[in-house]
Amino acid sequence: MEAQHTLNYLLNIYPFVKTQKSRDDPTFIRDRISEYNLMSNQRTAVQFCKSLHGIKHSNISKLNQTDKDNITQCLIDNYISHDQNYFGKRDVIFLDLWE
DSSP, rough: HHHHHHHHHHHHTTSSSSSSTTTTOOHHHHHHHHHHHHHHHEEEEEHHHHHHOOOOOSSSSGGGGHHHHHHHHIIIIITTTTTTTTTTSHHHHHOOOOO
């Protein structure tokens, strides 16, 4: 039941946004789930790095430059250096850690 609720949420979030494919299309569903999983991986990784460095702020824009550098280096050391595609096959991964 939980999985079905999550799937319904993923497919029906922002219903006002027009999509190229029908939201019932299996390709759309697969791609939407894949994007959700990548986003979840990013959030989990940032949370891990914040807790590793004892950062309590939930608003990342309130961090000082040293904390931002520590998070960036942690993401590189613990994720990107082990699997270049951990956050998906992307040319650029942009995490808004800078002001």
